[in-house]
Structures are given as C-alpha cells and as structure tokens.
Amino acid sequence: MSKQGIQKWKLSLFIIFSLPGLAFSSWISRTPEVRETLKASTSVMGLIIFGLACGSLIGLLSASRIISRKGTRFVALISVLIVIIGIFVISAGVFSAFKSIVFAGLIIFGLGYGLAEVALNADGSALERAAGKTMMPALHASFTAGTLIGAGLASAAILFKVPVLVHLLLIAGIEFILIFTFFRFLPEDTGKEDAVSRRQEVSSEKPVNVWTEPRTLLIGLIVLGMAFAEGSANDWLPLTMTDGFHVTHAQGTAVYGVFLTAMLIARIFGGAFLDRYGRVPVLHLCTAVSVIGLSLVIFSGNLTAAVIGVFLWGIGASLGFPVGLSAAGDDPKGAVKRVGAISFVGYCAFLVGPPVLGLLGEEFGLVQALTIVLIGIVLSGLVSRAAKQPAHQKNVHDTNSHSM
CATH class of the missing domain: 1.20.1250.20 (MFS general substrate transporter like domains)
Structure with missing residues (x-):
C-alpha cells in the first residue's frame, strides 16, 4: 500500500x-x-x-x-x-x-x-x-x-x-x-481468509487453536492483569475515593478524571517509547509505576499522596491492553483469532473483575480490596517477556519502517 x-x-x-x-x-x-x-x-x-x-x-x-x-x-x-x-x-x-x-x-x-x-x-x-x-x-x-x-x-x-x-x-x-x-x-x-484457506484449516489434522498456544496464554495473562487494573478504576475509583478518603462525590469524580487523563497521555506518547525501547522494558516500567501508584492509594492514608498514586496508576495501566493486542497480531497468520482471544480476555477482566472487587470491598473496604488489583499487576509484569516481538517479525517490521 x-x-x-x-x-x-x-x-x-x-x-x-x-x-x-x-x-x-x-x-x-x-x-x-x-x-x-x-x-x-x-x-x-x-x-x-x-x-x-x-x-x-x-x-x-x-x-x-x-x-x-x-x-x-x-x-x-x-x-x-x-x-x-x-x-x-x-x-x-x-x-x-x-x-x-x-x-x-x-x-x-x-x-x-x-x-x-x-x-x-x-x-x-x-x-x-x-x-x-x-x-x-x-x-x-x-x-x-x-x-x-x-x-x-x-x-x-x-x-x-x-x-x-x-x-x-x-x-x-x-x-x-x-x-x-x-x-x-x-x-x-484485512483479516479475510479465502475459501481455500478455510477448507485447508477445516481438513487439517491439527487445526489452529490459539487457546493452546503458550505465548498467547501468557499474553492473555498480561492483558488480564492490566485490564483488571483499568476496569476496576472505571467502576470503583470515584466510590473508593469517597469511601476511603471522605471526599465529596464531585471530588471523587475529579480524581477519576485524573486517572483518565493519565491514561490518555500515556497512550498518546506510549508508541514512541515502545518503538525506541521495546515492549518488554516498557511493560516492566509500567508494572513498576502501577505498583508504586496503587501502593500509595492503598497504604498512604493521605489524600494528596493518593491522588498522585491514581495518576501513576493510570500511567502504568495504560499500555498493557494495547501492547498485548499488538503482540497477539505479530504473526499475520491467525492474527484475527489471537486478537479476538486477547480482546475476549481483556473484556472478561473488565466484566468479571470489578464485581469481585465489589464483594471484597463489602468485606474489607474498597481501598484495601485494591490489593487484589495490585497482585494482578505484579503477575502481569512477571510474564511480560511473552510480549517480545519474534525476531523474524521484527525484521519485517524494520524493513517496512525503512521503506516508508
């Protein structure tokens, strides 16, 4: 093109x-x-x-x-x-x-x-x-x-x-x-398979099943933790601030705006950092920033520190989902199925994670319940190497870049 x-x-x-x-x-x-x-x-x-x-x-x-x-x-x-x-x-x-x-x-x-x-x-x-x-x-x-x-x-x-x-x-x-x-x-x-390819896949003795691919499953774990971090903030952050830090509803909503702004900034500039430093180092950095941010929210007990923590939380959680989707699409063959699988995992984290957080919040308080989000982010960081671009795909990527 x-x-x-x-x-x-x-x-x-x-x-x-x-x-x-x-x-x-x-x-x-x-x-x-x-x-x-x-x-x-x-x-x-x-x-x-x-x-x-x-x-x-x-x-x-x-x-x-x-x-x-x-x-x-x-x-x-x-x-x-x-x-x-x-x-x-x-x-x-x-x-x-x-x-x-x-x-x-x-x-x-x-x-x-x-x-x-x-x-x-x-x-x-x-x-x-x-x-x-x-x-x-x-x-x-x-x-x-x-x-x-x-x-x-x-x-x-x-x-x-x-x-x-x-x-x-x-x-x-x-x-x-x-x-x-x-x-x-x-x-x-884009994404369309011709009839011959579909027949070959159907008749193949080993049809493609992305759910049995170790790399895809690990990428799904990356996305699961980071999407849980994002979805929990979307559903519970204003209420967490009002319950845990005794702010008004308007102030709680304003803090949620801080989270969204951090996500937007990180996603606008994240592509340049990913191209320069690579996926794995950036994901490691995002994990560290998220852990610091959430720890401030959970353990500081101070509103100013918590707001700073929310900003760091937003920065750190911003890239896990999109990077996971990029990694799922590295190989053009089966890319749509892998992207579909990772999208499904991410949406399930949005859907199932926040109600779980609500049940824990009922028992322990919403601020302390965020500890499970912290654990999910750490697990995502531990498997972030799965998002590394395969060597042969990286070469193709670089060739395309030079040709433009």
Whole structure:
C-alpha cells in the first residue's frame, strides 16, 4: 500500500476507534436519569445493564469467524451500525419507560460493541505491520478520547436539560455520519481468509487453536492483569475515593478524571517509547509505576499522596491492553483469532473483575480490596517477556519502517 493510502487508513481508523467510546460514555453518563425514568431499583438497573455485557460477549465470541469471511472493514461498519440500532432501541425504551425494551437495546448495543472491539483491534494490528510503527496505544488513546468527549457532551446535555432521548439520538446521528464518511478508507481484505484457506484449516489434522498456544496464554495473562487494573478504576475509583478518603462525590469524580487523563497521555506518547525501547522494558516500567501508584492509594492514608498514586496508576495501566493486542497480531497468520482471544480476555477482566472487587470491598473496604488489583499487576509484569516481538517479525517490521 502507498504511503498516502496508509495515512488515510490511519486517520480513518483513529476516528472510528473513538466511536464505541463516544457511544458507551454517552449512555453511561445518562444512566441516573434513565433509572429515574424507568423507576428501577439499583438491583433492577444492574440486571438491565447486564444486557450490555451479554451482547458484548456474543459479539466478542463471534467476531473472528465473521471477520475471516468478510474482513475487518465490513465488520467495523456493521458493528457501528448495530451500536446505532441499539441506541435507537434504548431511546425508544426510555421514551416509553419500558425496562424490557431498554434491556433489549443494550443487548444490541453490546453486540455491536463486542464486534467493534475485535474488528478495530485486528485492523489496528494490521496497520502496525503495514506502517512499521507501534500504533495500538495511540489508537486506544483515541478510544479514551471518545469516552471523554462523550462524557463532556453528556455533561453539557444534562446542564442544558436536553432530554435523554434527544441526546442519544444526536449521538447516533454523529456516529452514522462519521462511520459512513471514513470506513471506506480501511482496506477491504484485512483479516479475510479465502475459501481455500478455510477448507485447508477445516481438513487439517491439527487445526489452529490459539487457546493452546503458550505465548498467547501468557499474553492473555498480561492483558488480564492490566485490564483488571483499568476496569476496576472505571467502576470503583470515584466510590473508593469517597469511601476511603471522605471526599465529596464531585471530588471523587475529579480524581477519576485524573486517572483518565493519565491514561490518555500515556497512550498518546506510549508508541514512541515502545518503538525506541521495546515492549518488554516498557511493560516492566509500567508494572513498576502501577505498583508504586496503587501502593500509595492503598497504604498512604493521605489524600494528596493518593491522588498522585491514581495518576501513576493510570500511567502504568495504560499500555498493557494495547501492547498485548499488538503482540497477539505479530504473526499475520491467525492474527484475527489471537486478537479476538486477547480482546475476549481483556473484556472478561473488565466484566468479571470489578464485581469481585465489589464483594471484597463489602468485606474489607474498597481501598484495601485494591490489593487484589495490585497482585494482578505484579503477575502481569512477571510474564511480560511473552510480549517480545519474534525476531523474524521484527525484521519485517524494520524493513517496512525503512521503506516508508
């Protein structure tokens, strides 16, 4: 592909990467009002929101097979359209105050979200190979930026008393315009396997099973620990600060903003550090920074030290997931399946980890419960050598870099 084609691909993928984050934070930001409209208890609201997790898992598990037949561009387009349909159904449920309709809308929304997670990461992995540069952290920064933009727009909508229905439909319109403007610049055949390859794999005596590959499993462990660290902050950090350090709700949310800002900064600049120093040294550094940051939050008992710790926590947790996805895509053969598997592991950490933390927090307090997150990060650091780029892939990578 020409340099100009890669630049268009890169710009388009960065924009499309932000769309799931934009949609997700737009929905999350309006959930308090949705709960009031539906007259749902906290437990019932939890069951409704579980529809999002169910749909996401279906999307994650089915994405690789669809991509192998249709390619990442097709799945990226379809996934965002499914998210938009989900937003419409959710909006209808909120407007009519029917809990079951909102639940169904969240299943649809989650299905699109899960498909997008695999398709966009697989496309990002292919972009890295084509460009000869590390781009996955910056792509995930685009997702983080999308969540921040979505939260900002939602705050403005709440401030100006824009109804939830109108707000969500406007977000759906923005997503529709952006996906149809930019999806065409993604390569059509990325991730697609031809019929002959599929028949050979089916008839092979030893079909590819990424779940039995030691390197893939170790990469999954890296992602598991770091995604747990990220997901725990997303779900529990504001409450941890209010319960453990006796700050106001607004201050707790502001501290969460510190975490997101740290993640965004690290992901923007992380690619340059990875290209210069390599994955393993950077992951070791991230582990150390995360451990220091979380230790300050757990053991300092001081608000100022804890806020500094939250910033370090965000910096350290920022690169594990994207680096794991880059490592999963090193070998073009089977890259989509490996990226799909690692995406599934990461999302399970987001999904299962925080409830576990909540149960421990009920027993020991949320601040002390973060110790299990600390253990997960240490385990990720111990196996970080699995992310080292294979020598033959590194040579190809370097050749691509020199040719551009």
